[in-house]
Amino acid sequence: MSPGIPAPDFTLHSTPDQTVSLRDFRGRPVILAFYPADWSPVCGDQMALYNEILSEFQRYDAELLGISVDGVWSHLAFTEQRKLHFPLLADFEPKGAVARRYGVYRDGEGTTERALFVIDGDGIVQWSYVSPIGVNPGADGILRALEGLGKGKR
């Protein structure tokens, strides 16, 4: 999934009765954040960190989507408990299908990598990053990628 390649479209559940498709966001940048699992036992986990800086992402009109293989009910409980203000998508059935298409599924563990994709308004992957296992990648790379999009267009 190198820069310049069209991002594979997908439709996943964000809640038991709602779905989200990548194509819904055409015209705006999308940040896809694959992460291994809800409920990691630390304060400043990856999703909690992104939740704190949503306003920075919104400056670029970017939509943040978290994706893991957890089911919608886990996502709902996790979202409530961490007070997350962005959708978590369930790559649950068939398990990890979207992660596989993005090349970020870990067969042994049955989870996704910690992987980030910044997709531009035309649906093209402009930046991607796979974090070493166990390392929360932070948000600096995402912000630099979003800045880069702006420069490319003007």
Added chain:
Amino acid sequence: MRKKRDAAVLAVPVGDDDHSQGPADAAVTLVEYGDFECPHCRRAYPIVKEVQRRLGPRLRFVFRHFPLKEVHVHAEHAAEVAEAAGAQGKFWVMHDRLFERQFALEDDNLIEYAAELGLDAARVARELAAHIYKAQVRDDFMSGVRSGVNGTPTFFINGVRYDASWDADPLVAALEAA
């Protein structure tokens, strides 16, 4: 598609605006991005003190705010009050007090600590109500985001993010090797 990333480095170098302990020309500078309501930072607090004791004047320690306010609802006000204390020359005693009383960080508690520490508590209360230091705390937070801070506490040794254990022995070893 796997890209290696460069080691995360401080986007904003340590400067005069920072709260620091130890000599400016110390051999090694340790920066902590921390949150007064984070239990892990609370655990790091005495460890950093021990590390400071062991390194003595070879170490400069800098604290920057990284309040995860969505999960720690008192963290941002606590950081603002630490800045208000700093404006009266007492950042570090407030920093210590906040970690030692992490279990009680309501606004009333914060003002109480200001009074106990001999600060002009009415001024601290006014400055908290007006959020005089909110932008400054946010600047710290964003400098952390830009530097690859990914949780709290995150440490930087001479400007490079330190990802290994911050128990006293490994931290001292890393600082001595820096």
